[in-house]
Amino acid sequence: MNLRTEVNWEDAQKRRPPSGVPVAAAITGRYPPDRSDTSGEASDVGEEFWLVRPMYWTSEHFGEDGTRHTDCFVDSDGIVRLPYGRGGGESVTHWAELPTLPRATVRAVFGPDVRPALRAAWDTRPAD
Incomplete structure (x- = not known):
């Protein structure tokens, strides 16, 4: 049985998925600094990352604290991320439909x- 699938990534700055649709989201950001490292090396600024997480796109989301977010990606923990270039510490660069x-x-x-x-x-x- 062939279980291969092809992924077509969309630029999150240019195109959005339909509201409520689960997607794979490529997220970029920077991990917080590792406070246990006292060497003073570059780890004090944290480590940059780019990774894939399951999320969904929505035109409106209310956080646990009641904050209203619009046109955003939301993960299973309720973390809101915006498309790249719209601000935030972590943002979505690309998205793809799930297989x-x-x-x-x-x-x-x-x-x-x-x-x-x-x-x-x-x-x-x-x-x-």
Whole structure:
């Protein structure tokens, strides 16, 4: 079974996903400085990063403290990140649609349709 998939990245500064759609988001920023390192080396400014996280795009999000955010990406912990160039310590440079499930055309299956979908993907009955 071929489980390869192709990812098409979109520039977050130019194009946005539909509101509420889960995506893979490429995030850039800088980790906080490591306060346990007392050498005074470059680690005092933190380490720059660029990584991929699952998120969703929304036109409106209310944080736990009631703060209203608009046109933003939100992760599973409720952390809000803006598209690159719109401010914030960590921002989204690119986004991509999540791949579909193996041998399927959808990204989620629930309830009684799960076992048949797994059987179709594995061509055998999954262990219970």
